[in-house]
Amino acid sequence: GNSVTQMEGPVTLSEEAFLTINCTYTATGYPSLFWYVQYPGEGLQLLLKATKADDKGSNKGFEATYRKETTSFHLEKGSVQVSDSAVYFCALRADSGGYNKLIFGAGTRLAVHP
Amino acid sequence: KAGVTQTPRYLIKTRGQQVTLSCSPISGHRSVSWYQQTPGQGLQFLFEYFSETQRNKGNFPGRFSGRQFSNSRSEMNVSTLELGDSALYLCASSSPGGTNEKLFFGSGTQLSVL
Numbered sequence: 636g637n638s639v640t641q642m643e644g645p646v647t648l649s650e651e652a653f654l655t656i657n658c659t660y661t662a663t664g665y666p667s668l669f670w671y672v673q674y675p676g677e678g679l680q681l682l683l684k685a686t687k688a689d690d691k692g693s694n695k696g697f698e699a700t701y702r703k704e705t706t707s708f709h710l711e712k713g714s715v716q717v718s719d720s721a722v723y724f725c726a727l728r729a730d731s732g733g734y735n736k737l738i739f740g741a742g743t744r745l746a747v748h749p
Numbered sequence: 750k751a752g753v754t755q756t757p758r759y760l761i762k763t764r765g766q767q768v769t770l771s772c773s774p775i776s777g778h779r780s781v782s783w784y785q786q787t788p789g790q791g792l793q794f795l796f797e798y799f800s801e802t803q804r805n806k807g808n809f810p811g812r813f814s815g816r817q818f819s820n821s822r823s824e825m826n827v828s829t830l831e832l833g834d835s836a837l838y839l840c841a842s843s844s845p846g847g848t849n850e851k852l853f854f855g856s857g858t859q860l861s862v863l
Contacts, residue, residue: 742791
Protein backbone atom coordinates (compact mmCIF):
# COMPACT_ATOMS: atom_id res chain seq x y z
CA GLY A 636 0.00 0.00 0.00
CA ASN A 637 0.89 3.66 -0.10
CA SER A 638 3.05 5.02 2.69
CA VAL A 639 5.28 7.94 3.63
CA THR A 640 8.39 7.77 5.80
CA GLN A 641 10.07 10.88 7.13
CA MET A 642 13.00 11.43 9.42
CA GLU A 643 12.32 11.39 13.12
CA GLY A 644 12.66 14.53 15.10
CA PRO A 645 13.11 16.66 16.86
CA VAL A 646 15.46 18.58 14.67
CA THR A 647 17.16 21.37 16.58
CA LEU A 648 18.97 24.12 14.67
CA SER A 649 20.40 27.54 15.27
CA GLU A 650 18.97 30.48 13.38
CA GLU A 651 20.35 30.82 9.82
CA ALA A 652 21.36 27.13 9.68
CA PHE A 653 20.58 24.93 6.67
CA LEU A 654 17.59 22.62 7.02
CA THR A 655 16.95 19.24 5.44
CA ILE A 656 14.05 16.98 6.41
CA ASN A 657 14.08 13.68 4.56
CA CYS A 658 10.94 12.14 3.13
CA THR A 659 10.57 8.96 1.09
CA TYR A 660 7.40 7.36 -0.18
CA THR A 661 5.97 4.09 -1.44
CA ALA A 662 3.19 4.31 -3.97
CA THR A 663 2.04 2.87 -7.24
CA GLY A 664 1.76 5.11 -10.23
CA TYR A 665 2.47 8.81 -9.99
CA PRO A 666 1.26 10.30 -6.72
CA SER A 667 1.20 13.99 -5.91
CA LEU A 668 3.49 14.99 -3.06
CA PHE A 669 3.06 17.66 -0.40
CA TRP A 670 4.68 19.29 2.58
CA TYR A 671 2.37 20.62 5.27
CA VAL A 672 3.34 22.62 8.36
CA GLN A 673 1.55 22.69 11.71
CA TYR A 674 2.16 25.49 14.20
CA PRO A 675 1.24 24.96 17.87
CA GLY A 676 -2.49 24.91 18.45
CA GLU A 677 -3.33 25.18 14.78
CA GLY A 678 -4.38 23.00 11.88
CA LEU A 679 -2.15 22.13 8.96
CA GLN A 680 -1.14 24.58 6.27
CA LEU A 681 0.06 23.60 2.83
CA LEU A 682 3.70 24.62 2.46
CA LEU A 683 4.44 23.35 -1.03
CA LYS A 684 3.53 20.62 -3.49
CA ALA A 685 4.72 18.80 -6.61
CA THR A 686 2.55 16.79 -8.94
CA LYS A 687 5.00 15.04 -11.26
CA ALA A 688 8.55 13.76 -11.40
CA ASP A 689 11.30 16.43 -11.32
CA ASP A 690 8.83 19.14 -10.30
CA LYS A 691 10.20 21.50 -7.65
CA GLY A 692 7.79 22.98 -5.16
CA SER A 693 8.82 26.14 -3.35
CA ASN A 694 7.34 28.60 -0.88
CA LYS A 695 8.68 30.96 1.81
CA GLY A 696 12.27 29.87 1.13
CA PHE A 697 11.45 26.17 1.44
CA GLU A 698 12.01 23.83 -1.51
CA ALA A 699 11.43 20.17 -2.32
CA THR A 700 12.02 18.24 -5.56
CA TYR A 701 9.94 15.22 -6.61
CA ARG A 702 12.51 12.48 -7.29
CA LYS A 703 10.85 9.42 -8.74
CA GLU A 704 14.09 7.47 -9.14
CA THR A 705 14.74 7.66 -5.40
CA THR A 706 11.05 7.98 -4.38
CA SER A 707 11.96 11.01 -2.31
CA PHE A 708 10.67 14.52 -1.62
CA HIS A 709 13.16 16.05 0.82
CA LEU A 710 12.38 19.47 2.31
CA GLU A 711 15.17 22.06 2.36
CA LYS A 712 15.67 25.65 3.46
CA GLY A 713 18.88 27.56 3.19
CA SER A 714 18.53 29.70 6.31
CA VAL A 715 15.96 28.91 8.99
CA GLN A 716 14.36 31.42 11.33
CA VAL A 717 12.94 31.05 14.82
CA SER A 718 9.49 31.50 13.29
CA ASP A 719 9.99 28.27 11.29
CA SER A 720 9.71 26.25 14.49
CA ALA A 721 6.79 23.88 13.87
CA VAL A 722 5.96 20.30 12.93
CA TYR A 723 6.43 19.41 9.26
CA PHE A 724 4.48 16.65 7.54
CA CYS A 725 5.25 15.01 4.23
CA ALA A 726 2.20 13.58 2.45
CA LEU A 727 1.12 11.92 -0.76
CA ARG A 728 -2.09 11.62 -2.70
CA ALA A 729 -2.59 8.58 -4.91
CA ASP A 730 -2.90 9.28 -8.60
CA SER A 731 -6.23 7.52 -9.06
CA GLY A 732 -9.29 7.85 -6.91
CA GLY A 733 -7.29 9.62 -4.25
CA TYR A 734 -9.39 12.78 -4.28
CA ASN A 735 -8.53 14.46 -0.97
CA LYS A 736 -7.32 11.35 0.83
CA LEU A 737 -3.78 12.17 1.91
CA ILE A 738 -1.32 9.69 3.38
CA PHE A 739 0.87 11.50 5.91
CA GLY A 740 4.27 10.78 7.37
CA ALA A 741 4.71 10.81 11.14
CA GLY A 742 5.83 14.44 11.20
CA THR A 743 9.15 16.03 12.10
CA ARG A 744 9.33 18.64 14.82
CA LEU A 745 11.72 21.50 14.09
CA ALA A 746 12.99 23.77 16.84
CA VAL A 747 15.05 26.80 15.82
CA HIS A 748 16.99 28.68 18.49
CA PRO A 749 18.26 32.29 18.26
CA LYS B 750 -12.97 35.08 3.63
CA ALA B 751 -13.53 33.02 6.76
CA GLY B 752 -11.45 29.86 7.14
CA VAL B 753 -12.56 26.37 8.05
CA THR B 754 -14.41 26.47 11.36
CA GLN B 755 -14.60 23.51 13.69
CA THR B 756 -16.73 23.33 16.80
CA PRO B 757 -16.34 22.71 19.60
CA ARG B 758 -12.66 23.38 20.12
CA TYR B 759 -12.41 21.05 23.12
CA LEU B 760 -14.59 18.18 24.25
CA ILE B 761 -14.46 15.79 27.19
CA LYS B 762 -16.51 12.62 27.11
CA THR B 763 -16.58 9.32 28.98
CA ARG B 764 -16.30 5.82 27.57
CA GLY B 765 -19.46 4.53 25.98
CA GLN B 766 -20.86 7.96 25.14
CA GLN B 767 -21.25 9.30 21.64
CA VAL B 768 -20.06 12.61 20.24
CA THR B 769 -20.78 14.83 17.26
CA LEU B 770 -18.22 17.22 15.82
CA SER B 771 -19.03 19.99 13.38
CA CYS B 772 -17.14 21.52 10.49
CA SER B 773 -18.04 24.56 8.41
CA PRO B 774 -15.93 24.72 5.24
CA ILE B 775 -14.73 27.83 3.47
CA SER B 776 -17.59 29.42 1.56
CA GLY B 777 -17.93 27.80 -1.85
CA HIS B 778 -15.95 24.68 -0.97
CA ARG B 779 -17.88 21.49 -1.64
CA SER B 780 -15.41 18.88 -0.41
CA VAL B 781 -14.91 18.21 3.28
CA SER B 782 -12.42 15.67 4.61
CA TRP B 783 -11.86 14.47 8.17
CA TYR B 784 -8.60 13.33 9.75
CA GLN B 785 -7.69 11.92 13.14
CA GLN B 786 -4.39 13.00 14.69
CA THR B 787 -2.86 11.09 17.60
CA PRO B 788 0.70 10.96 18.97
CA GLY B 789 0.90 7.22 18.29
CA GLN B 790 -0.75 6.87 14.88
CA GLY B 791 -0.14 10.32 13.47
CA LEU B 792 -2.57 11.73 10.93
CA GLN B 793 -5.04 9.26 9.52
CA PHE B 794 -7.75 9.83 6.94
CA LEU B 795 -11.28 9.15 8.13
CA PHE B 796 -13.54 10.03 5.20
CA GLU B 797 -14.35 12.63 2.59
CA TYR B 798 -17.67 14.08 1.50
CA PHE B 799 -18.37 15.87 -1.73
CA SER B 800 -21.79 17.28 -2.57
CA GLU B 801 -23.39 15.36 0.30
CA THR B 802 -21.94 12.00 -0.82
CA GLN B 803 -19.16 10.06 0.82
CA ARG B 804 -16.62 9.38 -1.90
CA ASN B 805 -13.69 8.02 0.05
CA LYS B 806 -13.27 6.26 3.36
CA GLY B 807 -10.32 5.33 5.55
CA ASN B 808 -9.81 2.23 7.66
CA PHE B 809 -11.83 3.07 10.73
CA PRO B 810 -14.56 1.02 12.41
CA GLY B 811 -18.22 1.67 11.74
CA ARG B 812 -18.46 3.62 15.01
CA PHE B 813 -17.06 6.53 13.03
CA SER B 814 -19.56 8.08 10.67
CA GLY B 815 -20.17 11.36 8.96
CA ARG B 816 -22.50 13.33 6.80
CA GLN B 817 -22.60 16.48 4.76
CA PHE B 818 -25.47 18.90 4.42
CA SER B 819 -26.65 20.80 1.38
CA ASN B 820 -24.75 23.90 2.55
CA SER B 821 -21.55 21.77 2.61
CA ARG B 822 -21.27 21.83 6.39
CA SER B 823 -20.25 18.46 7.72
CA GLU B 824 -20.56 16.53 10.94
CA MET B 825 -18.77 13.46 12.13
CA ASN B 826 -20.12 11.18 14.81
CA VAL B 827 -18.34 8.68 17.00
CA SER B 828 -20.53 6.24 18.89
CA THR B 829 -19.62 4.09 21.88
CA LEU B 830 -16.46 6.05 22.61
CA GLU B 831 -13.28 4.25 23.58
CA LEU B 832 -10.21 5.63 25.36
CA GLY B 833 -8.27 5.25 22.11
CA ASP B 834 -10.58 7.71 20.38
CA SER B 835 -8.91 10.55 22.26
CA ALA B 836 -7.38 12.63 19.51
CA LEU B 837 -7.35 15.89 17.61
CA TYR B 838 -9.93 15.67 14.84
CA LEU B 839 -9.14 17.86 11.88
CA CYS B 840 -11.48 18.90 9.13
CA ALA B 841 -10.30 20.17 5.75
CA SER B 842 -12.12 21.68 2.82
CA SER B 843 -11.20 22.21 -0.80
CA SER B 844 -12.42 24.39 -3.61
CA PRO B 845 -15.00 23.66 -6.29
CA GLY B 846 -13.91 21.13 -8.84
CA GLY B 847 -13.58 18.42 -6.24
CA THR B 848 -10.11 17.18 -7.01
CA ASN B 849 -8.23 20.36 -6.28
CA GLU B 850 -5.16 19.43 -4.34
CA LYS B 851 -5.05 22.31 -1.87
CA LEU B 852 -6.72 21.46 1.39
CA PHE B 853 -7.53 24.13 3.94
CA PHE B 854 -7.52 22.77 7.47
CA GLY B 855 -9.40 23.94 10.52
CA SER B 856 -7.78 24.18 13.95
CA GLY B 857 -9.42 20.94 15.03
CA THR B 858 -11.51 19.59 17.86
CA GLN B 859 -9.52 18.09 20.73
CA LEU B 860 -11.51 15.13 22.05
CA SER B 861 -10.60 13.57 25.37
CA VAL B 862 -12.27 10.31 26.38
CA LEU B 863 -12.09 9.50 30.10
